[in-house]
Amino acid sequence: AQSVTQPDIHITVSEGASLELRCNYSYGATPYLFWYVQSPGQGLQLLLKYFSGDTLVQGIKGFEAEFKRSQSSFNLRKPSVHWSDAAEYFCAVGPWMGGGNKLTFGTGTQLKVEL
Amino acid sequence: EAGVAQSPRYKIIEKRQSVAFWCNPISGHATLYWYQQILGQGPKLLIQFQNNGVVDDSQLPKDRFSAERLKGVDSTLKIQPAKLEDSAVYLCASSLESSWGVGGRDHYEQYFGPGTRLTVT
Numbered sequence: 001a002q003s004v005t006q007p008d009i010h011i012t013v014s015e016g017a018s019l020e021l022r023c024n025y026s027y028g029a030t031p032y033l034f035w036y037v038q039s040p041g042q043g044l045q046l047l048l049k050y051f052s053g054d055t056l057v058q059g060i061k062g063f064e065a066e067f068k069r070s071q072s073s074f075n076l077r078k079p080s081v082h083w084s085d086a087a088e089y090f091c092a093v094g095p096w097m098g099g100g101n102k103l104t105f106g107t108g109t110q111l112k113v114e115l
Numbered sequence: 116e117a118g119v120a121q122s123p124r125y126k127i128i129e130k131r132q133s134v135a136f137w138c139n140p141i142s143g144h145a146t147l148y149w150y151q152q153i154l155g156q157g158p159k160l161l162i163q164f165q166n167n168g169v170v171d172d173s174q175l176p177k178d179r180f181s182a183e184r185l186k187g188v189d190s191t192l193k194i195q196p197a198k199l200e201d202s203a204v205y206l207c208a209s210s211l212e213s214s215w216g217v218g219g220r221d222h223y224e225q226y227f228g229p230g231t232r233l234t235v236t
Binding site for chain 1: 119155156157158159160163171206208223224225226227228229230
């Protein structure tokens with residue numbers, strides 16, 4: 001069964017500082033990986049996705065993520081955080097090849113940005 | 116392009132009552148998903164429709180939850196009777212397709228609505 005672990009429940013960074021959010025996955029084959037952001041009272045917005053190819057993927061809002069197969073990781077990074085980045089971030093794995101489009105989400109990391 | 120619409124946005128009910136949530140996906144999206152997001156957890160898929168057929172309902176508590184998508188467009192999720200542990204945000208999402216290889220991988224992308232926050236007292 002596929003699973004996702006986000007080891008950091010809460011992270012606080014200062015505005016302008018760099019950010020890295022960790023994500024580890026368990027999947028039997030080549031995973032499809034996603035990062036979503038959820039602002040208070042809002043639905044989930046896709047930041048970026050990895051299917052294959054270049055292991056460094058660029059997303060919206062200046063975010064990027066690097067797929068490392070050897071470490072089963074897909075960490076999200078941003079070189080300089082803005083106050084508006086404060087939100088909850090979810091890593092997800094899926095879909096299954098050959099069946100459906102089920103996303104399995106991690107438990108999320110709450111990002112707080114100090115001004 | 117209009118996004119995924121959900122209503123109501125908030126609902127408070129007492130345990131053992133019934134409740135229904137409505138979702139209107141993005142126009143043209145064949146696949147519709149209902150997720151349950153309990154506080155402090157990531158979203159969990161409850162049910163997935165492809166047009167008006169069910170693809171996956173393995174995590175739907177069928178003794179109390181039901182969902183339908185009769186005309187392959189709008190969908191309704193119902194809980195009857197509600198329990199305290201059903202307090203959560205119910206998210207609806209849609210995508211163009213659900214089978215990869217049909218239309219390309221970008222057709223997988225799921226677009227989420229704002230959710231319905233349910234409180235059961």
